[in-house]
Amino acid sequence: MPAATFRSFHSQSHDHRDCVAAALARAESLCRRRGARFTRIRRRVLELIWAGHRPLPAYELLAQLRREKHNATPPTIYRALDFLLAHRLAHKIESLNAYIGCTRPQHDHAGQFLICDGCRQVAELHDPELQRMLERKASRAGLKAARQTIEIRGRCKGCRP
Amino acid sequence: MPAATFRSFHSQSHDHRDCVAAALARAESLCRRRGARFTRIRRRVLELIWAGHRPLPAYELLAQLRREKHNATPPTIYRALDFLLAHRLAHKIESLNAYIGCTRPQHDHAGQFLICDGCRQVAELHDPELQRMLERKASRAGLKAARQTIEIRGRCKGCRP
């Protein structure tokens, strides 16, 4: 029986810079192996996504990028996001229209997200049991699953009264 | 052990008018019991949603509504949608930014959707096992679940090669 793997909600105190650096390093090596071009813009957008450490809307990323790159426009951001999503370096949270870094980009997985509506932090599950259960249920109803959107909204421990 | 309940993908030939009429009747009686005002606009928007029989974007609903109600504007539609969502007479499919009628409005459930990317038809599951499994997994990670977004995209039998 495979154990569910997940990242818990972060303590307020952990050092984000480590996460960001580690994520960029993972992305770098992943792109190299895949022959994908991890350009300056793409890298910087991923960095901004991770630095936020919560789901960020595209136009918030754009505003930040513009501080250092004045000619950035919506396509600048959306192209970078398209690349990051395609390589599963980031995910889109559909129920928030916002983007977040992927914690395990090397795996070809469906993203499963736990979202705290209090602190807006997100934990990403990678639960094969859950994924298979969904595939099985879809299959029974006649659908061959290609993509899953799983988003659980609620309140984390620290955000409950 | 509670059986999973779901609506299968429709055959091309079934008579949509029956679905629509039945859905409106259910909505009518539900609103009456709840003391909610099922006004002309709300009723008509729900009818348009059901008549489409696939997820419809808000502005498509607006365009249709405008044919008969020339002063309709975005707030007209979004207010009606807010009402329908609040009473669970309709659901929003987040990954499509589109709205669809709820098949079991009387139940207080999380919507679980199977979406065919070929014919764009949607089947709605109401699977308590699945819902509980998600709640349990969320709970283990420290999140008290309040709302679930479950959307499985893929291809139905008729839309596979």
Add this chain to the structure above:
DNA sequence: AAAGCGATGTTATACTATAACATTACTTTT
């Protein structure tokens, strides 16, 4: 050097949704 191609620049526009305030219409109270 030339060709080819992927990435970026640039302008415009489509699509999704809500804020804010005015008016109407229904319901409850008197």
Add this chain to the structure above:
DNA sequence: AAAAGTAATGTTATAGTATAACATCGCTTT
């Protein structure tokens, strides 16, 4: 029936999300 109160709708404006289309740049391959 009149007045008051509240819910719904009308109306204008704007915020927020995303893509189309075409030009240019820069790298790589020939």
